[in-house]
Amino acid sequence: MKGYRHAASGVLVPLAALAFWQLLSSMGWVNATILPSPGAVLVKWWAYLRPLEAFDPNQGSYLKWCFTGELIQDTIGSLYRVLVGFVIGGGLALPLGLAMGYSRVAYGLFNPLVQVLRPIPPIAYIPLSILWFGLGNPPAVFLISIGAFFPVLMNTVAGVQNVDSIYLRVGRNLGASRLTQFTRIILPAATPYIFTGARIGMGTSFIVVIVSEMIAVNNGLGYRILEAREYLWSDKIIAGMFTIGLLGLGIDTLMSRLSSHLLKWHRGLEQG
Amino acid sequence: MSEAATHISIQGVHKVFESGGQEVHALRAIDLEIPRGQFVCLLGPSGCGKSTLLNAVAGFSLATAGTITVDGKAITEPGPDRGMVFQEYALFPWMTVEQNVAFGLEIKGTDKAAIQEKVASLLAMLNLTDFRKRFPKDLSGGMRQRVAIARVLALDSPIMLMDEPFGALDALTRRNLQDELLRIWTELKKTILFVTHSIEEALYLADRTVVMTYRPGTIKRDLMVDLERPRDVASPAFNALKKELSHLLMEEQSRHNQAEFKDAAVD
Numbered sequence: 001m002k003g004y005r006h007a008a009s010g011v012l013v014p015l016a017a018l019a020f021w022q023l024l025s026s027m028g029w030v031n032a033t034i035l036p037s038p039g040a041v042l043v044k045w046w047a048y049l050r051p052l053e054a055f056d057p058n059q060g061s062y063l064k065w066c067f068t069g070e071l072i073q074d075t076i077g078s079l080y081r082v083l084v085g086f087v088i089g090g091g092l093a094l095p096l097g098l099a100m101g102y103s104r105v106a107y108g109l110f111n112p113l114v115q116v117l118r119p120i121p122p123i124a125y126i127p128l129s130i131l132w133f134g135l136g137n138p139p140a141v142f143l144i145s146i147g148a149f150f151p152v153l154m155n156t157v158a159g160v161q162n163v164d165s166i167y168l169r170v171g172r173n174l175g176a177s178r179l180t181q182f183t184r185i186i187l188p189a190a191t192p193y194i195f196t197g198a199r200i201g202m203g204t205s206f207i208v209v210i211v212s213e214m215i216a217v218n219n220g221l222g223y224r225i226l227e228a229r230e231y232l233w234s235d236k237i238i239a240g241m242f243t244i245g246l247l248g249l250g251i252d253t254l255m256s257r258l259s260s261h262l263l264k265w266h267r268g269l270e271q272g
Numbered sequence: 273m274s275e276a277a278t279h280i281s282i283q284g285v286h287k288v289f290e291s292g293g294q295e296v297h298a299l300r301a302i303d304l305e306i307p308r309g310q311f312v313c314l315l316g317p318s319g320c321g322k323s324t325l326l327n328a329v330a331g332f333s334l335a336t337a338g339t340i341t342v343d344g345k346a347i348t349e350p351g352p353d354r355g356m357v358f359q360e361y362a363l364f365p366w367m368t369v370e371q372n373v374a375f376g377l378e379i380k381g382t383d384k385a386a387i388q389e390k391v392a393s394l395l396a397m398l399n400l401t402d403f404r405k406r407f408p409k410d411l412s413g414g415m416r417q418r419v420a421i422a423r424v425l426a427l428d429s430p431i432m433l434m435d436e437p438f439g440a441l442d443a444l445t446r447r448n449l450q451d452e453l454l455r456i457w458t459e460l461k462k463t464i465l466f467v468t469h470s471i472e473e474a475l476y477l478a479d480r481t482v483v484m485t486y487r488p489g490t491i492k493r494d495l496m497v498d499l500e501r502p503r504d505v506a507s508p509a510f511n512a513l514k515k516e517l518s519h520l521l522m523e524e525q526s527r528h529n530q531a532e533f534k535d536a537a538v539d
Contacts, residue, residue: 166362169332174376174427175352184375188366265366265407 036235045071045239070224071243077220078209078247081137085144086205090198092145093152097194100153101160102186114153122147122208126215140212147208148201155197159190192266195259202255206248221247279308279463280329280431285338287324287489297488298324302338304482304491308430311457311464313478315471315517317525321489322467323435329465330356330433342431352376355424359436361416363408369419370395370404376427394422398452414445418452425456434466438473450477454501471517475510476503483520486528493520 018038024030025037032040051068059065067073099106100114122143129139163186171181213222225240287299298321306312314322327333329340331350340347342354350356355376363372373394377387395401398418408416417437424432438446454477457464468474474481475497483493495517499509 166358166360167364169350170356170358170362170364172332172350173330173352173354173356174379174423176379180379185364188364191366265368265409267365267409 033232033234036238040235041238041242044233044235045242048236048239071239074219074221074224074240075243075247077217078213078222081140081144081212081217081220082202082205082209082251084137085141085209086148086202088141089145089148089205090152090201093149093197093201094156094194097153097156097197098160098187098190101157101190102182107157114150118150118154122204123211126212129212130216135216137217139216140209143212144205144208147204151200151204152194152197155193155200156190159193159197160186162193163189192259192263195255195263199252199255199259202251203248206244206251210244277307278305279310279343280304280306280465281339281341281344282306282325282329283339283341285325285328285335285340287321287328287333288336299328299335300488300490302489302491304494306463306465308463309461311477311479312466313474313481314465314467314484315469315474315481315521316484316489316492317469317486317521317528319528320484320486320524322484324489325484326356326433326435326465326467329431330354352380352427353429354431354433355427355429356433356435357417357420357424357437359439361408361413361420363416363419363423365408368405368407369400369411372408372419373422373426376423380427390426394425397425397456398422412445413441414449417441417449421449421453421456425460430462432462432464434464436467436469439468439470446473451502453477471514471521472505475499475513475517476505481517483517484524486524487531492524493517 021035022038024035025032025040036044048071049069051065052070053059053065053068055062055065067076096110100110101107125143125146126139129142133139133142167185167189168181171185176184209220210222213220214226217223221240221244225237225244228234228236228240282302282304285299285302286297289296289298302325304312314325316322324333328335329342329347331347331354334348347354364375367375370391373391374387377390382390391404392401395404398421400415400418400422403411403415408419411419420437438449441449450473453464456462466474466477478497481493481495481497482491483495484490485492495513497513499507499513503510
């Protein structure tokens with residue numbers, strides 16, 4: 001009952017915002033080209049989601065046909081870039097972060113460069129990325145991997161550096177070798193930090209994919225809302241934006257579920 | 273006590289720390305011969321170096337001067353022959369109770385079946401069987417310390433080092449674990465070096481209580497506790513000893529307080 005009321009209060013503000021928006025449109029206070037009504041956005045959203053061609057059995061299965069809609073294709077395109085960029089960026093950051101957290105020498109060697117590069121927003125790499133990789137997926141993936149790299153790196157370093165020294169003392173007392181200390185104590189003790197870094201990195205990747213699609217590729221959610229602007233299709237812009245928002249929320253929820261499942265031993269984790 | 277029976281030998285041990293540009297003499301000229309199977313409590317106010325001495329025996333922080341030997345072999349590093357139980361439990365939170373207890377055996381390279389058998393028997397010994405799949409965060413303080421004890425027992429180390437292991441527990445749980453420790457000690461005949469600041473705990477548990485002085489840590493009194501077990505904390509003999517130790521400890525505590533006032537005045 002309490003949860004039900006909680007959920008009810010959670011939809012209150014969005015509903016009010018929606019009502020206000022509808023009011024603006026219905027009363028004719030704003031130009032429909034500048035701000036279309038919620039209903040118009042919904043109609044456009046559906047059109048954007050639906051397959052463009054009529055179903056033709058000769059072209060393949062029904063299921064395949066269902067996925068031919070522009071929105072679905074754009075989402076697949078964006079998610080693919082996010083995934084590849086995140087895996088590359090995070091995959092490079094993780095071993096470097098472990099090394100920098102574990103070894104003072106590695107930290108001393110890499111930290112100055114990292115500190116200089118870290119504040120550069122991935123967006124600032126756009127000119128270089130195009131110069132180096134041309135157009136298409138490669139520059140986008142490059143930008144996304146930069147976006148994912150630093151959050152994963154910084155959190156991994158912090159995670160390893162913050163391993164409570166008492167665990168290492170216990171490890172030595174039990175006779176653990178350095179390798180065992182690393183794989184069985186330092187690594188698991190650092191995972192809450194690493195997962196936090198991955199979650200932040202995923203969030204950054206998602207922001208960067210939209211931007212990179214506006215400059216380097218010709219599909220994906222970011223490309224589509226920029227394209228819609230050229231035709232002054234503000235309803236499609238808004239439909240695309242909501243898709244981005246919902247997708248981002250979905251990914252973050254998934255990441256958070258995954259990490260609370262894997263870190264069920266962890267004390268500091270919130271339930272739900 | 274014959275020479276051959278000496279298990280842990282501490283001879284002329286000094287420990288000097290550097291602290292804020294000043295040298296702190298934590299231990300001075302400690303001599304202690306501990307025979308095999310003896311239950312020894314190190315007793316003293318905080319800052320008397322009792323934990324420092326324990327850490328030196330454990331090999332975490334070696335003595336500045338003097339030697340510590342176990343079975344005649346000098347200590348140079350920590351090792352599973354001297355299992356340690358910490359006040360803050362220090363269980364690995366990402367391992368279940370079972371995995372925590374098994375960890376030392378896995379490091380040793382014991383085969384799986386033997387590990388399982390050993391872990392099961394230790395969990396049964398410490399009444400932890402029903403909790404074997406739990407993570408430490410889901411256990412009470414007393415339960416956690418049982419797991420920490422089981423983890424050390426799994427090593428089959430002849431020596432158990434305990435650093436105020438029951439200090440954070442409530443009185444009832446504490447007594448309960450003390451009794452259990454005595455039971456285990458009687459059964460397994462380990463040499464135990466146990467740090468505490470509780471006089472009653474020292475007298476309840478130990479064969480021998482070593483009272484230490486506040487900085488520099490020296491041995492103020494080396495007392496054999498010849499009371500029959502199970503000991504009655506309400507008996508006149510127990511209370512006479514308690515009074516005696518209490519007096520010694522108060523002296524050190526007041527030296528501690530004076531030193532702190534002096535430090536505060538300097539600041």
